[in-house]
Amino acid sequence: MVVETIAIGWILILIGVILLLAEAFNPGFFIAVPGTTLIIIGCISLLLPELFNSPWIIIIGVLTALMAAGASVWIYSKITPDKGRPFTVSKDSLVGKTGTVIENVESDNIKGKVDIENVDWSARSNAGVIEKGRKVRVVKSEGVHIIVEEI
The missing domain is CATH 1.20.58 (Methane Monooxygenase Hydroxylase; Chain G, domain 1)
Known part of the structure; x- marks a missing residue:
């Protein structure tokens, strides 16, 4: 035993x-x-x-x-590395923010990726293709992706 x-x-x-x-x-x-x-x-x-x-x-x-x-x-x-406030995003909190395209953004799908404040977002453009490396501004937020325009 x-x-x-x-x-x-x-x-x-x-x-x-x-x-x-x-x-x-x-x-x-x-x-x-x-x-x-x-x-x-x-x-x-x-x-x-x-x-x-x-x-x-x-x-x-x-x-x-x-x-x-x-x-x-x-x-x-x-x-925990982030001692600040927790990161939260409301539907409209991204509108007007700027970022950089990290994967080409197209108007007909959400396969594009945009880096905004070190966070990657699925994105589509409001007109045409926006190539990687271009600066963009968020014009609208729809669900879990954003709609951007080139600036």
């Missing part, structure tokens, strides 16, 4: 480390909490194998998950 608990402990630690490595290569907060929780529960099963088979392990697991979630939120809030 103790040998099985030790084996389970090592398996939990291994899975937790794999999850934390996955989090390191693809940050997003979602994998760090279960990874941390599995590592701690695995360590508890190695250090106190009799505790692993008791109802206390559920309480320890829940508390560990809550603390790991809180720590992850705090860490991500400290390392």
Whole structure:
């Protein structure tokens, strides 16, 4: 029984480390909490194998998950590069702004791309083709794309 608990402990630690490595290569907060929780529960099963088979392990697991979630939120809030206001865009907030064409913009489709304030937008022109590198102004916003004119 103790040998099985030790084996389970090592398996939990291994899975937790794999999850934390996955989090390191693809940050997003979602994998760090279960990874941390599995590592701690695995360590508890190695250090106190009799505790692993008791109802206390559920309480320890829940508390560990809550603390790991809180720590992850705090860490991500400290390392987030944008400390300013959140970026929001209303339908009309782009009208009048200028940008640069990064993929040719045509009037009959929205395959064109325009860079406005370091954000890429799908765009179409109000007349003809606007080539890459040209400066444009937003004249209208329709759903998730913009209509631009060359300036």
